[in-house]
Structures are given as C-alpha cells and as structure tokens.
Amino acid sequence: MSTVSGAPPGVGDKSAEGAGSEKPTIFLRKASGVAKAFSPFDAYAYNVLANNGILLGAIAFLTAAWAMPGGNMALAVVITAVLTAFMAVVYVFLQASFPRTGGDYIFQSRILGGGPGFVLGFSTYVVATIMWAGTLGWSMANIVVSPGLSMLGAYTNNSTLQSIATWSAGKWGMFVWGAVLLVWATVITTVSFKTYARVQRVFFWLGSAAAVAMLIVLAFSNRLDYAAHFNSIMATKFGVKDAVNSTITAAKSAGYNPAHSFSFLATLGMIPVMWFFTSSTVWSSGQAGEIRDRGSVRSKMWQIVGALATTGTVMAVFAYLVVDRAGGQLISSSTWLYYNAPDSYKLPVSPFFGFFVALAHSSSWLVILVMVAFGAWFLMALPNNQVYGSRVLLAMAIDRAVPAWLGKINNRSHTPLNAVLVISGGGLVVNALYSFTGWFWKLTLSIGLLMLLTYVTSCLAVLLWPRLHPESFRASPASRYRIAGIPVAAVCAVIFICVGLFIIEQYLTVKALGVASSVGYAFVGGTLALGVILYFVFKSYRRRKESLDLNLVYKEIPPE
C-alpha cells in the first residue's frame, strides 16, 4: 500500500490514448497506492512561515540598518535570496531523492554516515530549535505585544493597555508570553497533523493579507508626509518633539554617523543578517516523508524555491519602502541608539520595522493591522519549529540513535508527542533563562551559525554522494538533471558552499553579528562537542547493553 514514489511522468491514462497506435505506453496495474498526507501547498506555506520574514526580518533589519552603514537593505535581501536559491535547489534534489521524515539528519546520515548526521542534526534541530523556542517570548513581548499595546494605549488614552505593554517587556512578561506560545505550539502540533495543517493555512492567509495591507499603506505614503505624521504622533502621544531630527542628532552626539553614501561592500556585509529569514526555506525537509508530491522535482521547486522567492520579494519590497518612507538616517540612527546607546534612545518603543509602518498614518487601526500581521506570523513560528525538531528526534529514535521513547507515536493524535514535549520542555527552561538572566541571550545569537554549518554539510554530502553511494545516486532524481553533464545539484552545492564559507567568515569576524566572541565560540563549539559526546555515548550504550552496532543502521548493503 501507500505511495507510488517516483512514478514517471509517462504514467497516466495511456491505454486509451494509445489504443491501436504504436506509441509506447506504460501499464499501471490495479494495486494499492496513495498519496501522503501533507499537500504541496501546505509544504510551501510551511516553508514561507519557517522563513518568517516578518518576525526574522524585523530582527534582521534592526541589525543591518546600523551595523552595515551604507548598505542597501532591499538590494541585500535580493542578493541573499538569489544566493540562497542555490542551497534551495540542492535541497530540492535531496528531498526528492530522500522523501523521508528527518531532513538533514536523514540526508547526512545516509550519505556521510551516522556521526555527521547525528552531531549536526542534534545541534541544529534539537539544541537550536529548543533555544529558538525559548527566545520567542522575548520576541513576542518586544516586537508585537509591548509596542503594539503601548501605541494603542497612547492613541486611545488607555492606561491599562500601556501598563500591560510595560509589564510585557519586563522579565515576567517575557516569560509568560513565552510560556503561552509554548503551550499553544505544543497543543496544535500534538492534537493531530490535520489540525496543524488547518491552523497553518488560516494563519498563513491572515498573516499574508495583513502583510500585503501593510505594504499598501507604505506604498501610498511619501517621505514628507511620513516625517510629518511621525513627528506629530511622537509629539502629541509620547511627548517627543521633532522626533526625526532629535533621533538623528542624538545618534550623532553619541558618536554615530548616519550619513553614509551607498556601499556595495556594506550591502554584501548584510548577507549574513538577511540570511536569517531566507535559509529556512528548506525546512519542509523535516517532514518530507509526509508531503504528497511523489518526490516530484517540479513540485519541490515550487515548495522550496517558490517559498524563497515569495519571502525574498516581500521582504525586499518592505526593506525598500520602509527605508524610502521613513528615511535611512532615521532608521539607522534609531537602531544604532537602541543597540549602542539605549540611554539616548527616546522613542517610545523598539525600532522594529513594524513600528515604522505603524507610524505611516495616525490611526489606531493601522497599529492593530500591524499587530495582526506580526501576531499571525509569530503564532506560527513556534509550531513550525516544533514540527521540524520533533521529526528529527523521531527519525533519530527510529534509528535507535536516541532513546526509543522519543520516537513514540501517540495512538490518538498520530503525532510524536514525546518528541514535541521534550522540545517544549527544553524551550520552557530556555525561556526562563532568557527572561530572568542577563547573559543567556548572547548564546542564542549563534543559532544561525549552527544552522549554516548543517546546510553547508548537506551540500557537501551532495558532492560526495556519487562517490560514496554511486548506485543510490544513479537511482535518484539528482542524477537526472544535468548542466554540461554535471548534476545541477552538484553545481548548486559548490556555489552554495562558497557562499556558506563567506557567511561563516562574516560570523566569525564581524562582532555586530553576535557570534564573534568567546561566548559565541564556546556555545557553537560546546554544542557540537555535546553532539559528538552523545553520539558516542548512545552508540556505546547500544553496543554494551543491547549488542547493537549502530553503524549498521546507516550502511548500504552492496546489491552485487
């Protein structure tokens, strides 16, 4: 029963078409064969939500605006999306060739062996997803709830809203919002996969509609009107006079020069930041075994590269419109002050780009629209994260690389309940550490580097695949698409490995990206080391207690 994987394009109602002709047909006998549960559109929406341009774009723009003076954010988004497309194509072929649940863990363990698969799978999809799960309380409080309610409260003279906004930005507020998000994510990812798919669709369309509405609002404003609205609202509602100029002046006084001419090098320097919201376009890999697309390369292109194109286009337009309407100097000055001289930062809320959109007009409805857009994208970020992380744990558990109970499928919901609970539980601990300590947040800045190492390794695996497993490569869709005789997947892998090495170099040398510090190095190195230790501990345990050689899991039986 189940899927006719890789059914060739010639299959169809050929018998009727070719009746009496000499055109060759393909005869498909009556036999069981179904599609899988997750539709290609849902996989596309999943990838768009994994990129989460609205959430991650907010953080990326905040950093890029001041850290790379002279860079053009819109151009940087376009360049990053184009470069990421090479990685996306590699993953199209990996997913089409290994349509199984477990993503990078499966790709790497089947091609390179259990060691790399486990270490990077553990680092990226267990540790990093737990870390990520724990940071969203801060994001929800500081990017959505606090600024939104603060502005709404000011617009409506409602002190309760402003009190909630202030509380939300505090330690307990962040923790509570994080806990609420974790409970929400745990519920919708464990009720059933059908529920998850339905909820995802609702939030995808809601978030998309609100994002488009925000773009329209920006498109129909202009810089002069924008500055007038901005100054007027800041003066009347928050008591900040001549807000645009006073912000720029404050930044200059604190030692920042916001007046930079265009720099292509600075634009390239923004790539590691914009990478935040383009790289997860390959995340449908996590549940590739559940997508109803028969491993079709074309369908995968739409799901993965299509999601990247959507995110890249929307976020490039946002970057252009926000900078053009609000002005580059206001944005870079406010973000620089926010990061580097918070005492001189006089604006009422954090300078995430939603804030600048909300000030395009003096309307509480616009604030609500921004909150709905950001809220919709935020609410799917964590469930999306849980799905991938739990699927990797499930695949590892089936391989006996982690305790078997982690892979237990709940009979009622048909979801990997234990794996989700582990990620949620870990997320709750991280959420507490993130909310109540002043140092933990620095560790989370290195998540991007861990993910990048995993993606680069999967690209390396594609290059080595024909040599390590020639039969399996020849049988895969990856071997059928070629440029000048060279597999397209290999060409794209080489290009992306170069891009990846550039981004790694930036992470390790540019302090503003948050990794280039002893804390960042220790976190990345420590996580990888922990993965190595756990791999050998589990392997040794299986060997001693159960007489199992985990190497057998990954070894290919020679067919001849």
Add this chain to the structure above:
Amino acid sequence: MNHRGSAACAKLKGVNTLRLCFATDIHGSDVCFRKFVNAGKFYQADVLILGGDTTGKMLVFLVDQEDGTFLTTYNTEQGELIREGSDLDEFEKQVHNAGYYTLRVSKSRMRELNANQTSIERAFMEVMLETTQRWMDLAEERLQGTDIRCVIAPGNDDHLEIDEVIKVSKRIEYGEGRIVRLGDYELLSCGWTNPTPWDTPRECSEDALAERLEALGQLLQNPRNAIFNLHAPPYNTCLDDAPELTENLRMVASGATKAVGSTTVRDFIKKYQPMLSLHGHIHEAKGECKVGRTTCINPGSAYGEGVLQAFLADIEHGSVRSHLMVTG
C-alpha cells in the same frame, strides 16, 4: 560484500542467538531484492524474511524503432529514443531498480497491445512471473553454500500466480498460510489484508481474515515463542497511519490521517501474544509498538529510492534480545 559490516555483526551476535532480517514491500525493485538476498551475509542473519508486496506495479514498454533505437514514454510523455546496447541496458536497470518492469516490443506488437487491454494485462503477468522466477534463481545462487534460510510470503498486492513460482524454488521457503519452524521458534505468515480502496488480489473482509488467521493460530505449538509475519498491521497503532481518503481516493483534508490497519490482526496478536509480530503494507508508517507483550514492527519501505529498509532482531531464550531498523 562489505566485510566491515559482517565482522561487526558477528562480533555482536551471541552464540545461541537467532538473528532474523525482515524486509517488506519492495514492489518489484530489482536492487532492493538483490540487497535483500545479500542482507543475510551482510548482517550475519540466520533467517531472511520477505514480508509481501514483492512484485511490481507497472510495465514500461520499449518499442523497437528498427534503427538501433527504442522509444519509451517513461521519462517524458512525448517519448524519448534510447540507443540499443549499453544505453538501453542502463535505462532498463534504472527502471527495474525503481520497481517497474520493462518489455521490448516491435511496433506491430505495440499496436496489438494498445488495441487490447487484456493483452497488456497478460503481457504484464508474463513479465511479472518471469521476473519473480529470475529473482528466485538469483536467491538460490546467492544463498548457495550458506546456512541462511530465506522465507518469502506474498502480500495483498501480489497476484496469486506468483505463489507457484516461489513454491517450486529449492532454496526459498514459501511462507504463506503455514507455519515455518525456525529452530525453537515458529514463523506464522499471512499476506492477506483487510479491505483497501484498490481491490487488490489478496484482501478480504475482517471476518474472512479472522478465519484464515485463526486456522493458522491453531497450528502453533507454542504461541508465545512464535513470530508472526502478517502483512496487514494491527489497527490503531503507529504502524497503520495512512492518509484519510474520500471514496474518489482523494485526500479528505491536508494532514488528515487515519488508522487503516486490521482489527482482526490486532485481536489475533492480543489473543496469541507472540514474542514478535512483523508487518508492512503502510510504507510511511515505519515504527514499532507493543500490543500486550508483543513487539510489533513495520520497517516501512523506500523501494523507489533503491533503499532496503529492514528490521534486524536477535532472538535468545524465547525473547527479542535486541532489534534495529536499518536502511541498507
């Protein structure tokens, strides 16, 4: 043969251990069958068990153009020409590895076949039986000189005609509808399943399935030491989770799945409580679960990728000492 794999197995396996290797749902994949017969040596298994749905679903015609090329619509609907010789051999190998059959025909033969659906079905059956015979010959050749036993039982997708091909093999043991003794243990096999939406050759009502299974159950001497090889997974376990379909075989809703296993199989396992129950049928529902004391497993299938998903178990003193899912 990979000696490192064999050596690792030999070192880990105890002296009195029965190691079995179970795979299922290879659906005609030539490379998966070749891996299956090699799995005995590779994993140092004492018994190889193939759990059903062994035959392919599709026949690809190659029409001789009488100019040294053959036309096929396998890769493109418009058709492509493949040069006779190594190109054609390589093409056929790829198609066979994906689980499909090929047949080279003349233009006039293709015209005849296209004009008559029954002829196409007959041609398919002939190729399927020839391939099954070729596989049995290959298994005999590969297993010659070894102590590895090999049990093959059909599944719901396999036509009844293949049984005779398996039965006449001197080296392969036909498992369907009987008890095969494996040392101190008994292997009970049944490839029949509860009804599917595709009206496949070996499916029947739950009641009829209960009769079949019960008749077999009565033959067991020590059910608690038995190993069941039942193609249908037990109902409402993680081994039978499949997409929920409408009457038109369309998805009810994205992400919607339902338990499609057999209630009869579940009751049968509960009643006899064998030490191990091996299943297949639902390719994506790879996993293991417990029904009472019985460990039930489905190794899943990735035959389309040329990957043999299998289950290894070491059995000692009437219990499963250790087990492992492998992707060979």
